[in-house]
Amino acid sequence: MAFFRYLIILPLIAGCLLPSGVQALWPIPTTLETGLTTLKISSAFYFDVQVEGAPSDLRDAVAQSQYYLENDKLGRLVVGRGANDTAAFATAMTLSKLTLFLANGAAVEPISSEAVKPLGTRSEEYALVIPADGSAATLTANSTLGLYRGLTTFNQLFYYYGGVTYTLLAPISIKDTPAYPFRGLGLDTSRHYYPVSDIQRTLDAMSWVKASINTFHWHITDSQSFPLEVAQYPELAIKGAYSPQEVYTASDVQYIVQYAAARGIDVMMEIDTPGHTAIMAAAYPEYVACFEASPWAFFSGEPPAGQLRFALPEVANFTASLLTNIAKTLPSHYFSTGGDEINKNCYTNDHPTQQQLKRTGMTLNGALDTFTQITHGALIAQGKTPVVWEEMALDWNVTLSNETIVMVWISSADAAALVEKGFRIIQAPSDYFYLDTGAGEWLGDNPTGSSGPFRTWSEAYTFDPLANLTEAQYELVFGGEQILWSEQSGPQNVDPIVWPRAASSAEIFWSGKQPTGAALNVAEALPRLHDVRYRMVQRGINAIPLQPQWCAFRPDACDMNA
Ligand SMILES: *[C@@H]1O[C@H](CO)[C@@H](O)[C@H](O)[C@H]1NC(C)=O
Ligand SMILES: *[C@@H]1O[C@H](CO)[C@@H](O)[C@H](O)[C@H]1NC(C)=O
Numbered sequence: 001m002a003f004f005r006y007l008i009i010l011p012l013i014a015g016c017l018l019p020s021g022v023q024a025l026w027p028i029p030t031t032l033e034t035g036l037t038t039l040k041i042s043s044a045f046y047f048d049v050q051v052e053g054a055p056s057d058l059r060d061a062v063a064q065s066q067y068y069l070e071n072d073k074l075g076r077l078v079v080g081r082g083a084n085d086t087a088a089f090a091t092a093m094t095l096s097k098l099t100l101f102l103a104n105g106a107a108v109e110p111i112s113s114e115a116v117k118p119l120g121t122r123s124e125e126y127a128l129v130i131p132a133d134g135s136a137a138t139l140t141a142n143s144t145l146g147l148y149r150g151l152t153t154f155n156q157l158f159y160y161y162g163g164v165t166y167t168l169l170a171p172i173s174i175k176d177t178p179a180y181p182f183r184g185l186g187l188d189t190s191r192h193y194y195p196v197s198d199i200q201r202t203l204d205a206m207s208w209v210k211a212s213i214n215t216f217h218w219h220i221t222d223s224q225s226f227p228l229e230v231a232q233y234p235e236l237a238i239k240g241a242y243s244p245q246e247v248y249t250a251s252d253v254q255y256i257v258q259y260a261a262a263r264g265i266d267v268m269m270e271i272d273t274p275g276h277t278a279i280m281a282a283a284y285p286e287y288v289a290c291f292e293a294s295p296w297a298f299f300s301g302e303p304p305a306g307q308l309r310f311a312l313p314e315v316a317n318f319t320a321s322l323l324t325n326i327a328k329t330l331p332s333h334y335f336s337t338g339g340d341e342i343n344k345n346c347y348t349n350d351h352p353t354q355q356q357l358k359r360t361g362m363t364l365n366g367a368l369d370t371f372t373q374i375t376h377g378a379l380i381a382q383g384k385t386p387v388v389w390e391e392m393a394l395d396w397n398v399t400l401s402n403e404t405i406v407m408v409w410i411s412s413a414d415a416a417a418l419v420e421k422g423f424r425i426i427q428a429p430s431d432y433f434y435l436d437t438g439a440g441e442w443l444g445d446n447p448t449g450s451s452g453p454f455r456t457w458s459e460a461y462t463f464d465p466l467a468n469l470t471e472a473q474y475e476l477v478f479g480g481e482q483i484l485w486s487e488q489s490g491p492q493n494v495d496p497i498v499w500p501r502a503a504s505s506a507e508i509f510w511s512g513k514q515p516t517g518a519a520l521n522v523a524e525a526l527p528r529l530h531d532v533r534y535r536m537v538q539r540g541i542n543a544i545p546l547q548p549q550w551c552a553f554r555p556d557a558c559d560m561n562a
């Protein structure tokens with residue numbers, strides 16, 4: 001209920017339209033007032049951190065912000081890249097500091113502690129005021145996390161031409177707070193391995209869109225490889241990783257979790273069970289049914305076949321222990337146990353499973369229920385909230401704790417049935433948000449096969465998280481994410497396949513609507529997304545172009561009826 005209030009459309013300043021020329025901000029803030037005065041950054045500009053005992057990650061964030069302010073050197077996306085703005089420079093006032101305050105009574109905690117608090121209890125809002133007369137700009141928030149969000153907005157406001165860093169929009173007044181608490185990006189590191197540096201770069205880019213993407217959903221293992229070192233079960237990675245080099249060590253994981261948290265991002269790890277586990281057979285052959293059975297398509301969604309023998313008590317025990325040993329090393333309150341695409345055929349002729357069912361008189365469904373009680377019970381005992389894919393709630397009759405968060409993936413149409421059952425949901429529907437599709441089928445002998453159409457940024461941007469839900473159900477929508485499955489992706493293409501496309505959901509789930517109260521609109525968004533993309537390129541991300549450069553410099557000139 002805590003964040004329901006964000007969904008109420010506030011009465012806004014009458015007649016306030018998004019000023020033309022506001023091409024900079026992504027995601028668009030809750031409220032925004034701008035003027036028409038040019039304001040330059042002084043050569044003596046500094047960040048004045050008026051936070052008693054400022055934590056080191058806040059100081060690092062300020063230093064990073066200063067670095068971007070000096071080094072982005074992004075020319076305005078207009079013909080001439082700002083050459084015409086120079087006339088205004090001579091008389092423009094200069095801004096010499098941004099003062100950061102925490103609101104009275106706000107506790108001073110590191111960004112990395114604020115970032116991993118339970119959803120709905122994080123304070124992400126901030127207020128940013130930049131006067132036109134050169135007097136100090138101010139950034140105020142109730143937490144260091146809010147200050148961090150505000151710093152990213154501040155950086156987005158400035159352009160560069162001929163040695164001058166400036167905005168044309170002073171005075172500027174922004175109040176900003178997210179519409180939904182969960183805003184994720186999913187990455188599968190099993191089908192292909194991504195070195196730590198590629199994950200770091202992806203986390204950086206997530207943080208630039210105001211860290212509006214505040215959750216890294218790390219689908220770390222799957223049937224093809226198990227690249228995670230688990231101290232208690234070392235054989236899983238020794239035998240299940242593609243190579244000894246393609247492993248996330250315990251210290252890699254801690255490094256990534258810390259790196260993310262300092263950027264306002266929570267890491268929600270997923271160990272998909274009991275399906276998507278074939279490669280565990282390399283270390284534990286007795287725990288896996290139908291391993292590499294052929295034809296794989298009868299037993300599994302993808303090669304190789306193989307799923308945990310979840311009916312066996314020792315497998316439930318092992319899985320509970322595996323999940324909790326991993327989860328207890330992570331600060332996040334959330335842990336995904338997956339649960340998608342469990343194939344019943346895998347167990348039909350699996351002797352250990354059938355024997356166990358006969359002995360206990362249980363059905364396969366009953367056994368899955370027991371397995372879920374044991375594995376989820378162990379996570380809940382650790383203070384974690386289980387997260388599952390939609391089949392666990394819709395296709396199987398298993399009892400899930402009322403705290404369980406369910407992720408929609410098969411179709412956007414499935415959200416309604418989940419909230420009908422009272423579940424809190426995360427929207428990751430493949431018909432809008434999958435980043436992997438569009439490259440054709442990857443099966444060796446099926447040259448004309450399809451993995452589904454490419455989902456464009458603009459199609460993703462039209463997603464309505466509340467479609468077909470009743471107002472009383474809105475509070476069950478925690479947010480959503482775009483996700484990259486890695487059958488045909490790796491470190492070579494992660495930038496272009498993700499960026500700037502994944503900024504679509506960032507705006508849907510942070511802004512929800514335009515500052516005017518109007519619905520988000522693709523034509524309005526396009527010039528701002530160009531801005532995101534050009535700034536990402538300046539900072540070293542290989543984000544793909546959205547249109548010919550001719551169009552990027554001429555907003556609306558390439559519209560259908562222009
Ligand atoms: C820039 O200034 C030149 C000369 O003053 C003018 O012809 C041109 O239209 C201006 N361009 C833009 C994009 O305003
Ligand atoms: C701080 O929190 C209070 C109470 O929720 C809110 O009214 C205020 O706007 C917040 N301040 C900022 C700067 O976000």
Ligand SMILES: *[C@@H]1O[C@H](CO)[C@@H](O)[C@H](O)[C@H]1NC(C)=O
Pocket residue numbers: 317318
């Ligand atoms: C799981 O196995 C461990 C070690 O064999 C044992 O100590 C523990 O009691 C078992 N737990 C359950 C729930 O069966």
Ligand SMILES: *[C@@H]1O[C@H](CO)[C@@H](O)[C@H](O)[C@H]1NC(C)=O
Pocket residue numbers: 397
């Ligand atoms: C689901 O399982 C419960 C017992 O665990 C049973 O009472 C209920 O009838 C089952 N529902 C369906 C639709 O099979």
Ligand SMILES: *[C@@H]1O[C@H](CO)[C@@H](O)[C@H](O)[C@H]1NC(C)=O
Pocket residue numbers: 402403
């Ligand atoms: C789940 O149930 C418990 C006990 O009835 C209750 O305290 C809690 O608020 C519920 N949680 C949700 C998310 O509904």
Ligand SMILES: *[C@@H]1O[C@H](CO)[C@@H](O)[C@H](O)[C@H]1NC(C)=O
Pocket residue numbers: 412413414467468
């Ligand atoms: C909402 O319902 C309409 C009408 O039944 C349907 O066309 C549309 O696909 C649904 N949208 C979602 C996201 O479920």
